[in-house]
Amino acid sequence: MKKSFLVLCVLCFLNLNLRALQSEVKKFLFNGNPTLIGLDAGMFQDTETRFKVDLSGKWLAKIDGEKKWFEVLIPSAYDFTGKVTFRKSFNLPDTLVRNKTLFLVAYGINYECKVFVNGQFLTRHIGGYTSFVVRIPDRILNTGENILEIQVSNELNSKTTIPLRHQVWAWRNYGGIYRDIYILVAPKVWIDDARVVYSFSSNFSILNGEVEAYLSSGEISKLFNDKNFDVKLQIFEKTGEVFITETKPLTFFVDDLRSLKIKIPFTIYNPNLWSPETPSLYILKLLVTNLGRVVDEFIIVTGFRDIKIGNGDIYLNGRRVVLKGISRHEDHPRFGNALSYEEMERDIILIKSMGANAVRLGHYPAHPYILNLCDRYGLFVLEEIPVWNVPVDILTTERYISLAKDYVSEMITRDKNHPSVLAWGIGNEFDSADEEARKYVKELVKFVKSIDNRPVY
Missing domain, CATH: 2.60.120.260 (Galactose-binding domain-like)
Structure with missing residues (x-):
């Protein structure tokens, strides 16, 4: 009798839950x-x-x-x-x-x-x-x-x-x-994308950099009689927009429906280095002109810092740094994951006020404004794709590896110029000790390193 009653209770429970799911x-x-x-x-x-x-x-x-x-x-x-x-x-x-x-x-x-x-x-x-x-x-x-x-x-x-x-x-x-x-x-002639790469002299007093960009065009024959376009770079400190330097214009011939890869070298003497304690930022303006008239102005807000890893330690601008941080998800009882700008900034201020210098954006890329806030407030970012708890037999298929490469490529393309980004993550909580799983790890690490030089975790 007791056994029958228990079975009946279980069936009623399952039926109620089924109805709840159906009327979600x-x-x-x-x-x-x-x-x-x-x-x-x-x-x-x-x-x-x-x-x-x-x-x-x-x-x-x-x-x-x-x-x-x-x-x-x-x-x-x-x-x-x-x-x-x-x-x-x-x-x-x-x-x-x-x-x-x-x-x-x-x-x-x-x-x-x-x-x-x-x-x-x-x-x-x-x-x-x-x-x-x-x-x-x-x-x-x-x-x-x-x-x-x-x-x-x-x-x-x-x-x-x-x-x-x-x-x-x-x-x-x-x-x-x-x-x-x-x-x-x-505009009809525009900077399509830009990446900032740079290196320092041994004492960090000289920064030699290069902006790699794409100069693209639509159908421009009716808009421009002269198809020679000049491109130059202006650099400002973000605080106060203090002018630092500008490059000499480089001239490019641009025809209809073209995309040209261009490189603009630059040098900054005695740069202010980015760190969690002093999150110094710069404004890089790419100006495209035609016969002296500004056609496009493309802005990159970035910072400059040197990261090295050796003997199990992280060195920032030549000094050993210890990461103190938390993991953050995007969720809110009122907004779900559609967070307001105010809520995002409140999160970052709270994390910084705890004494943290790093935040892991687990397990997925965050709203791009979060990266801007981490640049401004001074928080290292560990950013990753949501390859989470994936069985090895799925993780190592060509299709899944291809999907993961697309995902990580979009993440890096968007966030590559943020000084706060310390490392890129390729997944979490899968059996990386498994010999087969290492195929995924090796392929993804190699792929990430082919497009960006940051550490991979």
């Missing part, structure tokens, strides 16, 4: 704040030649399988597993459509999304914690009203997603457009 509340956690602009923006500092069309605020949304559209605020996170379609209209004047280059910039959409502009497919992105940038072709844009539609799914599986399907002891797998999203408006 479709909950949205709203942020909706506008994207930050200016020098401290998460990505792409605003200048005289480039600006953002902010897409935050009111959108329409529809949950897969339902007919009704409803209003949501973006950024926001949805706290259930499933597919949601988001839609927003925005207006563009004729001068932008004809004379500018437009990019869609998304800081974070979890996990997979498909993007359409005016019904035309634009891009597909996989990976919920890395940012992506995609150029919007002129041919699919309208003068006046445009419709942006993003189909989002946060569904994970047990074999081919990074991370693998959500486990009860893992972090919460929110879905949605949970970070900033906007249209970046740039």
